[in-house]
Amino acid sequence: MTSNKLLVQRYRAKMKASGYLRMEVTIGSGMIDRAREIARLTGWPLWRVFEEAIDAYVMIDHPTAGNSAETGNGK
Secondary structure (H helix, E strand, O other): OOOHHHHHHHHHHHHHHOOOOOOOOOOOHHHHHHHHHHHHHHOOOHHHHHHHHHHHHHHOOOHHHOOEOOOOEOO
16 A cells, blocks of 8 residues: 555655646735635635736736746846
8 A cells, every 4th residue: 555655755746747846835814714715716726826826926027026037027
């Protein structure tokens, strides 16, 4: 029988090979509650709500986004 730890390692290796990385963050419970509500209303998984929010922040060429080809910020 395959251990849970091994299954998680295989899954994370597969995701990394597909261009995804794992990131752990700590955010306010109010933001999480709101994101869960948005996920429920849209039928999206919670990770997608956060990914869309981060994409929107980075794609508006925010001054703190740094030097990024995707945002066009030439700093």
